[in-house]
Amino acid sequence: AGAGDVNGDGRDDLLVGAKGEAGGGAAYLLFGTSAELPSMSLASADLRFDGSPYYALGQVVSSAGDFNDDGYADILVMAPSAGGWEDMGRVYLMYGSGAVEQSGLSVAVALSGGNQGLGTMSSVGDVDGDGFDDVLVGEGPQVVNLWMGTDQPVDINVGDIRVQYTGEGQDGCPGSSLSAAGDVDDDGYDDYLIGDSCQQKESGAAYLVLGSTEPVGMSLSGSFARFAGENSGDLAGSSVAGAGDVNGDLRPDMLVGAPLYSNTSHLRCGAAYLILGPVAGTHSLSMADAMFSGEDDLTYASSDVSGVGDHNGDGIDDFVMGAYGESSVAYWAGAVFFVSGSNL
Helix, strand or coil: CEEECCCCCCCCEEEEEECCHHHCEEEEEECCCCCCCCCCCHHHCCEEEECCCCCCECCEEEECCCCCCCCCCCEEEEECCCCCCCCCCEEEEECCCCCHHHHCCCEEEEEECHHHCEEEEEEEECCCCCCCCEEEEEECCCEEEEECCCCCCCCCCHHHCCCEEECCCCCCCCCCEEEEEECCCCCCCCEEEEEECCHHHHCEEEEEECCCCCCCCEEHHHCCEEEECCCCCCCECCEEEEEECCCCCCCCEEEEEECCCCCCCCCCCEEEEEECCCCCEEEEHHHCCEEEECCCCCCCEEEEEEEEECCCCCCCCEEEEEECCCCCCCCCCCEEEEECHHHC
């Protein structure tokens, strides 16, 4: 994951998780550099964080934005198996620092998953306009928590979090994926996306939730916009992402992945859908502004999607999509596809 500038040297840093490392998992922080990036072993990472046995530390890693508004980017590392069955999972928030090279990163808080467990997390920007970046954390199969940024000492229990999002009905799994969306409705507050790949017989859905001065927890049936998968079993919402501004209209756009999508030519080729902002209401993904499907059977395109900013310097934002089943080079070697916004 991109970590932002954790050590304040003017260069963004990289966070890598390895949940199977040494029996307990590990996370690695690599500082940005002006030198050409080499191929390297993670043994050469600038900082390493190790999990206790069976923690699976590093299964999910993410930027936390600037959670405490001190000018340094902060990071999140998840250990979904920490605590055993009674207290499933931890999310560790670590603050950035100008002295991080010498001191490492200290854990500001370890959020417990309770008996529901933890699954996903993402920085979502400043959703309430208070100057502190905020974080979404998926708790178990039914709840997504909004964790509000602050410069005060952090002591958070899942049961105390006041802003929670629940799925539509009993068959949902909100938090299949989470992402910042940017300020889609142009009101000065950052908005965010919540994926639920289990909705409607696993056709799946993605939801756009708006930021506001006082965010309120709710069922996702009350979200500002809903994007529903085309077919049963597509698992739309398995991945979601803010795409940046891919059409140059100065409004944020969005990506929704459906990795098990099939068309008349290919089984489970997968598809990524591009939705141009602004948008409101309920829509089928069949009406998306653009769709990008896998090239062959079992490609699983859109297993992950991400905006990458203006990668090629043409003034228009671009994005990438992963396809872990892509086999054109070697069987199940996987691939990442780059899409230039200027070519849409």
